[in-house]
Amino acid sequence: MKEIQWRKSSYSGGSENCVDVGIVADLTAVRDTKNRDGGTLVVDRGTFATFLAAVKSDRL
Numbered sequence: 001m002k003e004i005q006w007r008k009s010s011y012s013g014g015s016e017n018c019v020d021v022g023i024v025a026d027l028t029a030v031r032d033t034k035n036r037d038g039g040t041l042v043v044d045r046g047t048f049a050t051f052l053a054a055v056k057s058d059r060l
Contacts, residue, residue, distance in 0.1 A: 004029055 004022035012018040012033075020036070022029040028048035030041045043051075054060050 006031070008033060 004024050006020040006022045008018050008020050016033045018033050020031050020033055022031075023045070026045050027042050028045050030043075030048075032038060051060075
């Protein structure tokens, strides 16, 4: 996979208890900030957008 530019939410402040999100082509990658080498979940951007919409609307 190409080099991913990781970022985390500005809401997390200095905390390491969150996830990093990166975009590569049409994919979204998610990893745990406490265990960055522990694996990465990769989904297409449409699936991730649907997931975020469900979280924001309190459906999950």
